Amino acid sequence: MVSAAILISVSLAGQSEIELNGKIFNSFQEPLGDVAVNYYGSLESPVITDTSGMFTISVPSGEVWLNISPVVGYMEKQVFLNDRKSITIYLVENEEESGYEELDYLGNTYRRRDIVSKINTGLGGDKFSNSYESFDQNLQGKVSGMYQTTFSGMPGSGTYMLLRGMNSINSGNQPLIIVDGIPLENPRGIHSTVSGYTYNPAASIDPTDISDLSIVKDGSALSIYGLKGSNGLIFIETLKPVETNTSIEFKYKLGMSFTPDTIPQLNSIAYKTLAKEILSSSTFKEEEYATSYPGLFYTETDPEYIRYSHNTNWQNEIFKNSILQDVYVSVKGGDDIARYGLSVGYLGHNGVIKNTNFNRVSTRFVGTFNIFSRMRMYVSANLVSSTSKYKESVLGNQTSPILSAFHKSPQMFPKRYDQDNQVLEAIDDVDELGISNPKAVVENYSARNSNYRFLTSFKVEGDISKKVKWNSILGLNINDIKEQIYMPNLGMEYYFDKEAYNVSQSLNNLLFMISNDNYLVFKDQIDGVHTISFRGGVRWQTNDYQEDLGISMNSNENDQYTNLGTGDNQLEFITGLNQKWTWLSNYYTGSYIYKDKYLLDAAISADFSSRVGKEAEGVLKLGGQPFGIFYNIGGAWRISNESFMKDNPTIEDLKIRVNYGTSGNDDIGNNNAFKYYTLQLYRETSGMIPGGFANETLKFETTSQFSTGLDLGIMENRLRFSLDYYNSRTRDMLIFEELPAYMGYEVYPSNNASMSNNGYGFSVNSRVFQKSKLSLDIGISASHYNSVITEMADNEIITNIPGGGQIINRVGDQANSFYGYEFTGVYSSRAVVPAGLVNEKGIPFGAGDAIFSDLSGPDDKPDNVINEYDKIVLGSSTPDYYGGVFMDLRYGRYGLHMHWQFVSGNEIYNHSRYLNERMTDLSNQSSAVLNRWIYDGQETNIPRSAWGDPVGNADFSSRWIEDGSHVRLKNLTLSYTIPEKMLFFRDLDLFVTGTNLLTFSKYLSYDPEFSSSFDPMMQGIDLGLMPITRTVMVGVKFGL
Amino acid sequence: MLGISSCEEFFNPTQGLVIQETDFFNDWYDYRSAEMGLYALQQNLAEQLLILGELRGDLLEVTENASRDLIEIQNFKISEFNKYASSRGFYELIAGCNNLQRTLEHYHPEVMSEDGPVTNYDRLYGEIIVMRSWAYFNAVRIYGSIPYIPISLTAIDEIEEFVNSPVTIVDSFDILFAPDGRYNDTIFYDTPITLTSAYLNLDQIVDSCTNDILSNVKVTGVNHYIENGDASWEVTVWNEYAMEYLLGQMYLFQGNLLEADRHFERILSIVDIEADDVRYGLDKTFSKGSWKNILTSINQNEHIFVIWFGKGQHQTNEFQKMFSTVSPNSYELKPTRQAVHNWETNWDGFRYWYSDLTDHSLQALNPSNLGTPGDIYRGANISYAYTKNGIPMSNNEVMEMLELKRDQNDFEVEKIMKGIDTVVYKYTLGKQNDPFARDANFIVARAASVHLYAAELYTYFAWVELGENYVITLELAEQYLNNGFYNGNSDQLGVRGRVGFTDHQDEEIHVPNIVYTRDPFTNEVNGYIDFTGNLAGKQDYLEEQILAERARELAFEGERFYDLMRIAKRRGDNTFLADKVAEKFSGAQAEEIRTKLMNESNWYLPFYLGTAE
Secondary structure, three states, X not given: OHHHHHHHHHHHHOOOOXXXXXXXXXXXXXXXXXXXXEEOOOOOOOEEOOOOOEXXXXXXXXXXXXXXXXXXXXXXXXXEOOOOOEEEEXXXXXXXXXXXXXXXXXOEEEXXXXXXXXXXXXXXXXXXXXHOOOHHHHHOOOOOOEEEEEOOOOOOOOEEEEEOOOOOOOOOOOOEEEEOOEEOOOHHHOOOOOOOOOOOHHHHOOHHHEEEEEXXXXXXXXXXXXXXXXXXXXXXXXOOOOOOOOEEEEEEEEEEEEOOOOOOEOOHXXXXXXXXXXXXXXXXXXXXXXXXXXXXXXXOOOOOHHHHOOOOOOHHHHEOOEEEEEEEEEEEEEOOOEEEEEEEEEEEEEOOEOOOEEEEEEEEEEEEEEEEXXXXXXXXXXXXXXXXXEOOOHHHHHHOHHHHHHHOOOOOOOEEEOOOOOEEEEEOOOOOOOOOOHHHHHHOOEEEEEEEEEEEEEEEEEEOOOOEEEEEEEEEEEEEEEEEEEEOOOOOOOEOOOOEOOEEEEEEEEEEEEEEEEEEEEEEEEOOOEEEEEEEEEEEEEEEEEEEEEEEEOOOOOOOOOOOOOOOHHHOEEEEEEEEEEEEEEEEEEEEEEOOOEEEEEEEEEEEEOOOOOOOOOOEEEOOEEEEEEEEEEEEEEHHHOOOOOOOOOEEEEEEEEXXXXXXXXXXXXXXXXXXXXXXXXXXXXXXXXXXXXXXXOOOEEEEEEEEEEEEEEOOOOEEEEEEEEEEEEXXXXXXXXXXXXXXXXXXXXXXXXXXXXXXXXEEEEEEEEEOOEEEEEEEEEEEEEEEEEEEOOOEEEEEOOOOOEEEEEOOOEOOEEEEEOEEEEOOOHHHOOOOOEEOOOOEOOOOOEEEOOOOOOOOOOOOEEOHHHOEEEEEOOOOEEEEEEEEEEEOOEEEEEEEEEEEOOEEEOHHHHHHHOOOOOOOOEXXXXXXXXXXXXXOOEOOOOOOOOOOOOOOEHHHEEEOOEEEEEEEEEEEEEOHHHOOOOEEEEEEEXXXXXEEEOOOOOOOOOOOOOOHHHOOEOOOOOOOOEEEEEEEEEEO | OOOOOOHHHHHOOOXXXXXXXXXXXXOHXXXXXXXXXXXXXXXXXXXXXXXXXXXXXXXXEEOOOOOHHHHHXXXXXXXXXXXXXXXXXXXXXXXXXXXXXXXXXXXXXXXXXXXXXXXXXXXXXXXXXXXXXXXXXXXXXXXXXXXXXXXXXXXXXXXXXXXHOOEEEEEOOOEEEOOOOOEEEEEOOOEEEEEOOOEEEHHXXXXXXXXXXXXXXXXXXXXXXHHHOXXXXXXHOOOHHHHXXXXXXXXXHHOOHHHHHXXXXXXXXXXXXXXXXXXXXXXXXXXXXXXXXXXXXXXXXXXXXXXXXXXXXXXXOOHHXXXXXXXXXXXXXXXXXXXXXXXXXXXXXXXXXXXXXXOHHHOOEEEEEEEEOOOOOOOEOOOEEEEEXXXXXXXXXXXXXXXXXHOOOHHHHHHHOOOOEEEEOOOOOOOOOOOOOOOOOEEEEEHHHHHHHHHHHHHHOOOEOOEOOHHHHHHHHHXXXXXXXXXXXXXXXXXXXXXXXXXXXXXXXXXXXXXXXXXXXXXXXXXXXXXXXXXXXXXXXXXXXXXXXXXXXXXXXXXXXXXXXXXXXXXXXXXXXXXXXXOOOOHHHHHHHHHHHOOHHHHOOOOOOOOOO
């Protein structure tokens, strides 16, 4: 050892050694002693700082890397000396973000600060997972550039995620989730027959299992994920067993979700007044409707009176506070040869709508094995089984708890009466007003969903040489979803256009996905100043998706047989689907760093997708198969290491990033590019008809993104600031072009559109305060995006949306804008109605009718007819800005975590309010309609009631469009850690946490946040899903 | 490397339940499936055909429940957003036919040659061509002029370019016909016509389609009966009679009565001389009380081509929904007053006094045979019904009401009719107890229609092969209309004879020199028309009678507006159509519609390139 040291010192003697003096502080200027300092490549023992944080070290040149290995509690750091003669180094605490944390990224290890792309890391771990059931919920408002909307308050539901805006209007917009190297399926492909229900792929991962989560918004990663990369990437690693000592973690929480504030509805008296008013506006004669709807006219002497004489708040019948329970145990451990992590979890959460729940049992095993000295193996296996009970949105009509609670007459009572007017336990059947009894909807309607997912990955890593490694990951994803629905007879309206009195329905989805990724990685640092890394490989994936749906109706009036096959065989319905698709990618990426100052990054990939047409133009053909080429080039400049700035102690880091790259989206339909035939029966035989006008030239969408960003760490890195701007452009965007009628097909899938999407996001993170036991961290993020159609064949496409509205995509407008009439009020009297103003049916407007602006006509000028020509853009669900604020206050063993989230300027089509205020039939309505127009001269903004709405007062218009801006206290957690010395085991945390405790919004239905679909066009349409709930939980966590 | 079974499978994964064209057309059953798919596309057209053919005519009108689209159709104010205005369904069928024809020609080129034994492929080939002609013919009657797409074109830009570029067509049949169906002076053979774009009018479509059928179809109609054991299969595919019907109808609309006659004659002629069997003669199968079975069954004695629907097979239409008042149906359309009057003022069992008066105005009915009003086998509770709260008035009640009307007791009539809805019953018949049935068949061609077409053309067809004797053809027309042409065989009934209006000569419709006119409600003779020496007058009169008979026999089957159009054109008199249609409107709107329909171009729907939905 000594002789070696001599040899080295001799060999170095010829060089000029530099004496370097340095100081090491924490970010609050407190000197740190006992910190080991050395330089890269050194064979000497490290020097140690003294109590004032000072050290002196001899380094061979000014271009070396210093390794700073601090005492427990601080992060390691590598600093490029950069010809400095003296140096001040700040270290940050473990939990803080330093940029020096090492990260497995695209198969190589990088320091976070060396990645040219915009990525957010460190989002996993169980720091905040205490309060969420699905990892994506935890991210809301935290990641700049990521807009998220929670689907609903249904336990286990996830979020609709848009990373850097919307890149497509007909293909999916969701980022690709990659778990332990295996890309998950596109959730848009998983179908459901429950209206409003959205499959959440994230629900099959227990958030506590996630040890690393990174979100990638631009750069090489997007390009090497080629055809799946354009919406961004979310990398998840689970249960990473890093330590060899055995640790056991146990977590338990118990909580309650609270019912939402109910929407005030008309009481019995007001309801009857309205109902009679509506009937009198119909063409029925009074004696007719008095016989048809006797319940509105009974007096106390009538024997049936008691049945119709209540004042029920039906919302109270469907909602109730609900319990949740979450148990989790994990074991990690092993030795140098084999390490493992094993977890078992159970979550049971009832929804606030009665008889809804989500139960998940998950098991996960992760193991790493050093088989030979040069070969390692990683296995991850995850088996999740979840069962849930759902209810439908208002589109489900007879089966929606919310809709039936809104519309059921308050006169009625949930239960039946016997002849002596005694309440029975039995549910009251539907009365002549015809709305399902909400009690029957919540108690007897059932939609059960069971999901088994087996997700496993098997990875082998071998060292080929010192610097080159070979990897192969084989993944298997089996996702089986079964849905069984029973719509009962008793207490319910009839179904399927009133033909069926009960229905049983069964849907099976099975996805079988195999993927494989083989790649080589290389990494080297040359002379301490050149860092090169490279990855190249081939990835393939095959998917087989099968779906079977069976519906059977009218099996038995007594609701006893809830299975398929007992129904009326005239009304049986069976269908199915079997689709297969494949993906192949050959990719290369590499990066180069010079002196911690200049960073360069590049990637290229060639991607095949079976969905792309064989005649696709402008793509590479290999062996006759179409391949898309995607690339990225990016660079970063760390200005803070330039000579003019390197000695400035205030600026820890200043980096400018620029990226330009392309990526694709092959979510263009499995069959759109192929001539195919589809089944249509004629008589008793199977007929096949052409399935559409195939476009054999159809190809993937290509998104090119230019992005630039600035990262700044000042005040000893206590204040970290990041600003990003991006401008992306999707070309060859999939649209369904309208064909001239003589083509014989309505639409034609084509790539004749493009859209541009730009936005910015900034985030600030700071440890504001730290003194002895007290510390405070604050983070803020805010973002904005704009998604505008820039080119489109025929200039515009109008799409009907469920609930009667329309969506327009038009060049120059925000994508997916609402399109309808402009509502400006109500005609107070006959005199103010413009003469001759009629609707599209030729029916004249009168006093009490809605004022719709007559903006145009067939000759481009107002024509006194309110029809299609008068429709305008009414806004879109795209917010002006959104973001979040979070705060961590710690005092010794106490911790307070707070997470706010805000959205501003998004428009919502409040379809559930439309149903609750339109006053066109005998449904009960919200108390807002007390202000309806009743008498001549009345100034109000709620039109008159009218049977069947002949004039169209309730037509889709700005009347139903609302501002969805809101601010929400997403999470508040108070925790306490019991001192170790009091315990036999490692640590014990107690916490109490609340989610969605406060919401500030002007929105008129339950909650402004919801999403009913992964379909980009369905965003911002309130279909009356289970509202997001306030939940409070207490929990305990300890480790052994 | 890929670790999967085959490279080919990776790059072209096989899809289940949708079949890529490359995996299709392996055997006869694949072709048959593709052909059945075309029939399914025809089903999609039934509703549109019925609406456009009837709602624009004088027999059907909207109720207050009607949708915007229906109101627009009735008012001849049709926006591009109207779903019934779209020609897409026709072209979907045309494109499907083109595609299958092309495929068939490629894999089975023998279908194009005259030689060799007749196979099912030949029959299929015939069906495709006939079906496509039917689609074109219906579309051109609706839109006035439409693109005719050659089957060789497949790509979008090819088709677009073809449709929008000027074309020259050489019209070998471009003949203008005189009203008598004979050649007129202005005959041009093989005249090249330059069109600004490839939109053909009715005349050109008929030329092209008849030419297509006559030169390419050697046989049509696969006999699925052999496999299915269900004889109704024969008339639910485009069989040879259906082809003749279509050809006859196309020629009739073109004014080529000679050719029309030739094709109708093939349907009406004796098929089995020994058994004296006329397949489509109107025999007793559907006489009197059995007439209504035409609407509920499919039978080769009456039905020539039917678009089949079946609830159990998930093939339904919206007819019942639009016509029925019973929940959940929406009662959007109802018969007009005129439609109902056509039946209710059809008197049965009356006789004239027949004195030898020279003053014809004094002729009267025999007091012992004043007759009864109504068309009991086709009218109330069969083609239409009066319903109250969904329950039809019984025949007796209807009869009572008509008798009160006859006695001019309007007060009582009004009392009875209070709260009564008039509904189209044809598509509900046999399904009265199932408001969800929705699977009434749509009859495209049946024997009675051919008989009435024949009567119509013989009215004008003042020409027979043996000489210039118009009287004979008028009598022929009367025979088809009344009591059957086949005098030698008592089993052959005419259109009226079949439903009991020929028990006496006086109930029949004839055009002697003196024709008595009667009050429609009381049946009292209120005048006469003297046609002595006025052939044209007789022809017009008979034609109107035939038209009224068509209204009774074929109401709501989708042909009424075209009947009016055809006759108005034959007469060169747009008021004929305009007046009839305007009659169902009132006040200023009636005048507005009348004025509008005086202009022939308003008889056609605009050919919107797309619907803006």
